[in-house]
Amino acid sequence: GAVVSQHPSRVICKxxxxxxxxxxxxxxxxxxxxxxxxxxxxSLMLMATSNEGSKATYEQGxxxxxxxINHASLTLSTLTVTSAHPEDSSxxxxxxxxxxxxxxxxxxxxxxxxx
Amino acid sequence: GENxxxxxxxxxxxxxxxxxxxxxxxxxxxxxxxxxxxxxxxRPQLIIDIRSNVGEKKDQRIAVTLNKTAKHxxxxxxxxxxxxxxxxxxxxxxxxxxxGGNKLTFGTGTQLKVEL
Numbered sequence: 001g002a003v004v005s006q007h008p009s010r011v012i013c014k015x016x017x018x019x020x021x022x023x024x025x026x027x028x029x030x031x032x033x034x035x036x037x038x039x040x041x042x043s044l045m046l047m048a049t050s051n052e053g054s055k056a057t058y059e060q061g062x063x064x065x066x067x068x069i070n071h072a073s074l075t076l077s078t079l080t081v082t083s084a085h086p087e088d089s090s091x092x093x094x095x096x097x098x099x100x101x102x103x104x105x106x107x108x109x110x111x112x113x114x115x
Numbered sequence: 116g117e118n119x120x121x122x123x124x125x126x127x128x129x130x131x132x133x134x135x136x137x138x139x140x141x142x143x144x145x146x147x148x149x150x151x152x153x154x155x156x157x158r159p160q161l162i163i164d165i166r167s168n169v170g171e172k173k174d175q176r177i178a179v180t181l182n183k184t185a186k187h188x189x190x191x192x193x194x195x196x197x198x199x200x201x202x203x204x205x206x207x208x209x210x211x212x213x214x215g216g217n218k219l220t221f222g223t224g225t226q227l228k229v230e231l
Contacts, residue, residue, distance in 0.1 A: 034218060034219075042223075043222065043223050045221075046220075049218055102208075102210050102217065104219060111156070
């Protein structure tokens with residue numbers, strides 16, 4: 001149980017375009033979803049926290065107009081990278097959590113390359 | 116906010132030896148401390164976790180200890196095997212309050228290499 005999927009697993013886009021990444025909890029209702037970014041050989045850095053039906057809470061230094069997060073249902077959250085630039089190239093990982101749980105369940109990640 | 120420091124950044128051990136990774140945290144209100152193993156290009160996998168009401172937890176070859184007074188916690192892996200080679204991350208969070216989930220603050224990671 002507690003399976004989280006992400007789509008796509010890899011995406012290459014041109015500079016200036018937008019890319020949408022989906023995160024789904026397959027067998028539980030995720031009241032909270034988190035989005036992380038991980039650069040090579042670095043740790044996971046939290047970008048934002050989203051609660052179903054509410055606006056996302058962004059961490060300091062993360063541009064909310066560039067990284068649009070939607071958590072419209074208890075099983076789906078999306079991250080849209082708008083006007084992507086090469087420096088946005090990274091590994092994006094989501095995690096999901098149900099109400100009252102300590103543990104977060106991670107998706108497999110999305111490798112974004114902006115050319 | 117919470118700050119988690121992790122040491123060492125790299126650790127090389129011989130197969131069968133023990134490995135210890137240490138983390139410290141800054142927020143005394145943190146009450147949940149998971150450890151993750153991440154292989155290259157894969158998702159972090161929870162290997163063990165501990166809550167602040169417990170001082171030690173063990174699961175086969177893996178154990179975690181927590182010292183709330185000193186605000187540090189450690190991962191111990193015994194009888195290491197080559198398949199234990201990976202990057203290990205500690206994390207800390209505060210669980211409690213109403214709604215909102217509990218965000219994790221990660222340590223900087225330890226590259227563990229188990230040599231034959």
